Amino acid sequence: MNKVKIIGTGSYVPSKIVNNNELSHMVNTSDEWITSRTGIKQRRISEGEDTSDMATKAAIDVIKSAKIEANDIDLIILATATPDSFIPSTSCIVQKNIKAVNATCFDISAACSGFIYGMDIAAQFIRTGRFNTVLVIGAETLSKIIDWQDRNTCILFGDGASAAILQSGNEEEILSIYTGSDGSKGKALICPAIPVNNFCANPGISLNKSTVSMDGKEIFKFAVKVLVKLVNVLLTESHCDLKEIKYIIPHQANSRIIECAAKKLGIDSNKFYTNLDLYGNTSAASVGIALDEVYKKNLVKSGDKILVVGFGGGLTYGGLIIKVI
Ligand code: COA
Secondary structure (H helix, E strand, C coil): CCCEEEEEEEECCCCCEEEEHHHHHCCCCCHHHHHHHHHCCCCCCCCCCHHHHHHHHHHHHHHHHHCCCCHCEEEEEEEECCCCCCCCHHHHHHHHHHHCCCEEEEEECHHHHHHHHHHHHHHHHHHCCCCCCCEEEEEEEEHHCCCCCCCCCCCCCEEEHHHHHHEEEEECCCCEEEEEEHHHHHHHCCCCCCCCCCCCCCCCCCCCCCCCEHHHHHHHHHHHHHHHHHHHHHHHHHCCCHHHHHEEECCCCCHHHHHHHHHHHHCCHHHHHCCCCHEECHHHHHHHHHHHHHHHCCCCCCEEEEEEEEEEEEEEEECCCCCCC
């Protein structure tokens, strides 16, 4: 089996900042409510860039950081719940934009766990020797599927993209990966697509409005439960102790979810790296943006271990432990 290295990370967020006070002019909410219930202070919102545009910028950033050429990339896996179109896939649009002419491209749908699912798939392809250099992207334009009249959801989300390049190497950088799903709870977080409304189906089916709706309490309970489970499973599988982990990078959904999980794990919540105050929940982009920040700010050095965990719609969850080379 080949060993897997992360040779670079990248990210991109739109320049437009929307703070909580601005949202309080759109729905009945306040900076105080949003900050105390979620930890979010502001988010980035697209002024017209679509998912492929942001993904392309994150891809250009990671190619630079990995010091490779676009035509070295064998595979592009793009995780998103907000693709530009049904066809073509957003990964193929990125391929065209960055001229990664040698890449096979596909999108995956695992909501906020998408980046981790993508890393898992990339690692398996590299280990078996099927592909050597894999670009993983998590990118979302959530602002296009948010109901901006719904205060239960519109305060939570933001737009952005993140990326990583994985390659076969001499040393193993991914110590353990774990993923899971629970489709039976899928209704807790939904955004409908087009219903079957062809001439053979029941006439009169109206087109759904494709916006996000959520059972916040159900998601909150699920998130705390799987976060704790993921940390324990990943530590066991990699024979690591929690004390050896420099940072836990969680999906950036809500600071209260992180505080509850920290309490259950018996650790200080400072061990969790967060930037959700600045970006809100960027779904598939979230953990990758945080990981990129950790690397670019030189917060980790060779030998440090980082535990990354995600959860979200599906319901889905997953995580990995990285040993920085
Ligand atoms: N501003 C002001 N009041 C709001 C509000 C807002 N933005 N959103 C909801 N409220 C109100 C509710 O209507 C409710 O009012 P009521 O008591 O009169 O009915 C009250 O605040 C409490 O609502 P509740 O849903 O109990 O709040 P909460 O403490 O559970 O927090 C969430 C709501 C959404 C912040 C929280 O449940 C959460 O973060 N869940 C996880 C969501 C998530 O992370 N989703 C993405 C996962 S990938």
